[in-house]
Amino acid sequence: MAFTLYSLLQAALLCVNAIAVLHEERFLKNIGWGTDQGIGGFGEEPGIKSQLMNLVRSVRTVMRGKKKNCEWHHQLYCPDAQLQKIPWIFWRNLPSLLHFHIILVKHLCGGPTIAFYLVSSPFFRAPVAQWLRSVNKRCPLTSEYYFSRLRGASVMIKFVTNTTKESKQDLLKRLKKLEFDISEDEIFTSLTAARNLVEEKQVRPMLLVDDRALPDFKGIQTDDPNAVVIGLAPEHFHYPALNQAFRLLLDGAPLIAIHKARYYKRKDGLALGPGPFVTGLEYATDTKATVVGKPEKTFFLEALRGTGCEPQEAVMIGDDCRDDVGGAQNAGMLGILVKTGKYRAADEEKINPPPYLTCESFPHAVDHILQHLL
Amino acid sequence: MAAWRERLAGVRGVLLDISGVLYDGGAGGGVPIAGSVEAVARLKHSRLKMRLCTNESQRSRGELVGLRRLGFDVSEAEVTAPAPAACQILRARGLRPHLLIHEGVRSEFDQIDTSNPNCVVIADAAEEFSYQNMNKAFQVLMELENPVLISLGKGRYYKETSGLMLDVGAYMKALEYACGIEAEVVGKPSPEFFKSALQEMGVEAHQAIMIGDDIVGDVGGAQRCGMRALQVRTGKFRPSDEHHPEVQADGYVDNLAEAVDLLLKHAD
Numbered sequence: 001m002a003f004t005l006y007s008l009l010q011a012a013l014l015c016v017n018a019i020a021v022l023h024e025e026r027f028l029k030n031i032g033w034g035t036d037q038g039i040g041g042f043g044e045e046p047g048i049k050s051q052l053m054n055l056v057r058s059v060r061t062v063m064r065g066k067k068k069n070c071e072w073h074h075q076l077y078c079p080d081a082q083l084q085k086i087p088w089i090f091w092r093n094l095p096s097l098l099h100f101h102i103i104l105v106k107h108l109c110g111g112p113t114i115a116f117y118l119v120s121s122p123f124f125r126a127p128v129a130q131w132l133r134s135v136n137k138r139c140p141l142t143s144e145y146y147f148s149r150l151r152g153a154s155v156m157i158k159f160v161t162n163t164t165k166e167s168k169q170d171l172l173k174r175l176k177k178l179e180f181d182i183s184e185d186e187i188f189t190s191l192t193a194a195r196n197l198v199e200e201k202q203v204r205p206m207l208l209v210d211d212r213a214l215p216d217f218k219g220i221q222t223d224d225p226n227a228v229v230i231g232l233a234p235e236h237f238h239y240p241a242l243n244q245a246f247r248l249l250l251d252g253a254p255l256i257a258i259h260k261a262r263y264y265k266r267k268d269g270l271a272l273g274p275g276p277f278v279t280g281l282e283y284a285t286d287t288k289a290t291v292v293g294k295p296e297k298t299f300f301l302e303a304l305r306g307t308g309c310e311p312q313e314a315v316m317i318g319d320d321c322r323d324d325v326g327g328a329q330n331a332g333m334l335g336i337l338v339k340t341g342k343y344r345a346a347d348e349e350k351i352n353p354p355p356y357l358t359c360e361s362f363p364h365a366v367d368h369i370l371q372h373l374l
Numbered sequence: 375m376a377a378w379r380e381r382l383a384g385v386r387g388v389l390l391d392i393s394g395v396l397y398d399g400g401a402g403g404g405v406p407i408a409g410s411v412e413a414v415a416r417l418k419h420s421r422l423k424m425r426l427c428t429n430e431s432q433r434s435r436g437e438l439v440g441l442r443r444l445g446f447d448v449s450e451a452e453v454t455a456p457a458p459a460a461c462q463i464l465r466a467r468g469l470r471p472h473l474l475i476h477e478g479v480r481s482e483f484d485q486i487d488t489s490n491p492n493c494v495v496i497a498d499a500a501e502e503f504s505y506q507n508m509n510k511a512f513q514v515l516m517e518l519e520n521p522v523l524i525s526l527g528k529g530r531y532y533k534e535t536s537g538l539m540l541d542v543g544a545y546m547k548a549l550e551y552a553c554g555i556e557a558e559v560v561g562k563p564s565p566e567f568f569k570s571a572l573q574e575m576g577v578e579a580h581q582a583i584m585i586g587d588d589i590v591g592d593v594g595g596a597q598r599c600g601m602r603a604l605q606v607r608t609g610k611f612r613p614s615d616e617h618h619p620e621v622q623a624d625g626y627v628d629n630l631a632e633a634v635d636l637l638l639k640h641a642d
Contacts, residue, residue: 237505239540246531246540262552263512272505272512276548284530284544 146363164231165210190293203227231258259293295327385641387423387577394587394609400535409631429527431497454571456526456561457482493522527561563595594621
């Protein structure tokens with residue numbers, strides 16, 4: 001890298017500038033340059049004054065980052081992969097001696113991302129990219145933050161999950177511990193769906209579910225059963241219990257399956273899920289179970305019930321292409337597949353029609369919704 | 375009744391299901407179904423050939439002959455059962471099975487190498503169908519590059535004195551679904567199984583009749599082999615069987631005694 005006099009000059013000027021803006025609170029305000037001006041939309045011709053204000057903000061956030069607070073980073077976030085791709089073009093509108101600027105690089109890097117953007121000088125490019133990368137590592141973009149952004153928008157949020165052993169209360173506790181601001185009535189699980197169906201059919205179920213799931217069935221009559229609810233409950237999948245369920249089914253009791261997963265991963269290897277046992281009972285009794293969890297259409301429609309929201313107005317974000325995205329789209333919603341969690345490469349090709357959108361993570365999904373769907 | 379004469383004309387051999395036709399299983403060895411002991415004796419003393427054709431896979435043939443204690447005059451050599459047929463297949467194909475079976479039938483597999491299994495054999499294991507045992511079989515199958523599941527019969531349920539009991543078919547379907555495979559069924563309603571029973575009896579399919587309590591496994595299976603078949607209204611019989619959407623028996627009788635009456639009267 002050429003260490004020219006020009007770049008040295010740039011560096012020196014920048015440092016002077018930075019020091020000056022650090023004292024912005026104390027003296028820039030006094031000359032009438034407040035901090036309440038917006039960054040301005042992309043494409044607008046920013047005045048010299050607002051460009052200077054952007055510079056001020058940039059440096060200020062950089063300094064703030066040195067304290068433990070990661071909040072600011074969300075304003076600057078640019079994924080590592082995109083850092084490589086940003087075309088380092090000259091920002092002609094800037095006075096040539098000022099080189100830091102924040103712009104929306106939406107159209108440049110293909111994502112609705114606000115990036116910290118250094119222009120014109122190759123001297124700064126590598127160190128800044130390096131620094132941003134280290135920041136990314138230190139302060140990963142958090143889903144909590146983006147969740148709170150979604151919360152701030154005028155949308156209704158529901159949490160839908162295919163749990164068979166975690167009651168709503170336990171799930172709520174776990175999410176709260178992770179600092180998601182959620183209330184119980186926003187959670188809709190496959191257990192909720194099963195309970196709703198039991199209430200609707202007015203039956204007394206034999207509950208082949210994990211003991212931890214029992215709180216979700218509190219108040220439901222279970223003596224002298226005339227229905228069978230089956231979830232993931234290895235401790236109940238022994239011959240006498242299944243035979244009892246079988247006899248009830250032969251007598252016409254409905255079979256309600258919380259979901260039909262074939263198997264799941266356990267510490268000691270793969271283990272049978274509820275699906276095989278449901279299938280066995282279906283075969284023995286020549287009946288069909290009503291499956292209530294994802295990807296059933298009714299699951300998604302039930303989740304929307306009472307929200308006043310039509311399927312066409314809803315978006316499902318999930319990591320399971322078939323169960324989350326496919327199921328939701330089948331119910332008329334838009335499905336967004338995120339490449340986190342159980343996502344495996346090329347999952348998005350597993351369904352037809354394909355996901356409405358596939359993106360890196362929940363934050364990107366939220367960005368998309370806020371930008372394009374509201 | 376002329377209809378019966380027509381339906382039973384030319385019958386020379388009779389295949390009998392055991393459970394639900396001869397007796398209802400249960401604690402203490404089960405109880406014979408009224409009239410069956412005499413019916414079997416009459417059949418044996420008639421011109422008709424008789425063979426027992428069972429999917430019973432909870433007990434070895436040796437134990438099955440515990441039927442004698444209930445008064446039935448039958449011997450081990452008269453029984454076609456799936457366990458010996460499965461052993462033949464295992465030997466012929468060099469398969470070493472993981473056995474998900476009942477203790478009672480284990481002796482049939484004494485001569486089979488079960489080390490380092492490369493297939494799973496599932497039979498009516500009753501109480502031994504625990505989650506752990508099912509999971510073990512599932513894990514064996516999942517580790518195989520080319521999973522082979524052999525099922526001794528695929529019955530849905532059978533009747534014991536305490537009521538209807540889940541049969542091996544339900545558990546076979548469970549493993550099929552879990553592993554995304556299809557099991558090979560040894561026993562009724564597989565045509566090979568009926569054919570070997572016919573061969574052992576020395577009667578052609580069109581001259582043979584099957585008497586069973588299972589509308590699909592006994593009646594449907596035998597008919598697909600070109601045999602005729604009667605369903606008895608004992609054992610696992612349910613009234614809805616008479617209006618089964620796919621299978622129509624050549625006749626429905628109250629029990630084995632009535633079937634034998636009709637056969638002796640109308641068959642040749």
